[in-house]
Amino acid sequence: MSEVAATGMNAANSSGYASPTSVINPKSQLDKNSFLQLLVAQLKNQDPLQPMDSTQFISQLAQFSALEQMTNVAQAQEQAATATEMQAAAEWIGKRISYLDEKGNIQSGVAQGVQLKDGLVYLDLGGLPVPWSSILGVGDGTNVAGGGTGV
Numbered sequence: 608m609s610e611v612a613a614t615g616m617n618a619a620n621s622s623g624y625a626s627p628t629s630v631i632n633p634k635s636q637l638d639k640n641s642f643l644q645l646l647v648a649q650l651k652n653q654d655p656l657q658p659m660d661s662t663q664f665i666s667q668l669a670q671f672s673a674l675e676q677m678t679n680v681a682q683a684q685e686q687a688a689t690a691t692e693m694q695a696a697a698e699w700i701g702k703r704i705s706y707l708d709e710k711g712n713i714q715s716g717v718a719q720g721v722q723l724k725d726g727l728v729y730l731d732l733g734g735l736p737v738p739w740s741s742i743l744g745v746g747d748g749t750n751v752a753g754g755g756t757g758v
Contacts, residue, residue: 642671685726692728692739696721699745704730706741713743 646667653659696718705715716732723729729736 642674646671689723689726689728693721693723696728696730696739699730703746704732704737705743705745706730706732706737707743708741718745 649659699718700720702718703715704718705713708714716735716737718730719733720731721728722731722736724736728739730739730742731737
């Protein structure tokens with residue numbers, strides 16, 4: 608089973624499913640480059656008197672194609688999730704935001720902008736970038752409605 612790391616309000620829910628902003632370590636799984644390297648190594652080291660079965664080779668190529676397509680779908684989903692977070696965060700500009708700071712204290716400030724840094728969405732609260740996953744709630748003016756999920 609894959610390890611899934613999540614932070615803030617984006618942790619796995621009670622059903623065991625992780626939220627869309629969970630992070631899976633990409634180096635813990637084979638990518639398409641690793642698959643190609645293995646295939647090339649297999650071809651280089653095969654016994655010339657007993658070459659690899661062509662059906663086995665075709666099967667491996669099909670697996671490679673499927674892996675590449677799944678990788679592309681995963682990247683597209685990640686980009687769509689980031690775009691959705693950016694759009695939601697942009698709607699909060701000018702509103703009072705409550706969030707957890709690095710020490711776990713609840714803070715608040717007025718959102719003045721949205722930033723995308725290293726693939727993560729941040730709200731700009733007067734020059735202070737607050738990670739999307741740290742947002743607790745949003746409100747107009749001085750009232751902040753709690754219970755937000757950061758999504």
